Amino acid sequence: MVWLKRCLLGSTLVALSIAVWLWLTMLSPWFYERPSHLPDIEQRSHQVFVYGTLRYAPVRWVVMYASGNPTKATLEGYERTNLDLTPNQEAHVDGLLLEVTPNQLARLDRYERLGIRYERVKQTLADGTTAWVYVRLPSLSRLRLPSPDYQAALVP
Missing domain, CATH: 3.10.490.10 (Gamma-glutamyl cyclotransferase-like)
Structure with missing residues (x-):
């Protein structure tokens, strides 16, 4: 039973880490600002x-x-x-x-x-x-x- 709890906790942490990374790289207001020299779309x-x-x-x-x-x-x-x-x-x-x-x-x-x-x-x-x-x-x-x-x- 302890093994199952650890496995679930580990899987949850991995999924949460991936979700945070995806949010930071693709959705967050940090880490990327479109350079001002680029033309508008x-x-x-x-x-x-x-x-x-x-x-x-x-x-x-x-x-x-x-x-x-x-x-x-x-x-x-x-x-x-x-x-x-x-x-x-x-x-x-x-x-x-x-x-x-x-x-x-x-x-x-x-x-x-x-x-x-x-x-x-x-x-x-x-x-x-x-x-x-x-x-x-x-x-x-x-x-x-x-x-x-x-x-x-x-x-x-």
């Missing part, structure tokens, strides 16, 4: 190509409160590298095309940390459809370092 329906976690219906329901009416889609000329897309003329990325409202696009922007972790760019898919695609922003390791003269000026 146009008040119309949008097409979005997804190739990672958003391919899974439960994730889309938690993020957007909707499925997005997914259809299979392909982005040619790119390959998936971890959480990013890398240009490769001989490759393609399979994913889903979603139809989203402006509010749902804003929720996707929050989930992808638009302007902080990802940028949203227009791409033409294999069938000729134009859709938004989230592409990782350059990491700090890939940013150009200041010139040696600048670095020397910092050393006393």
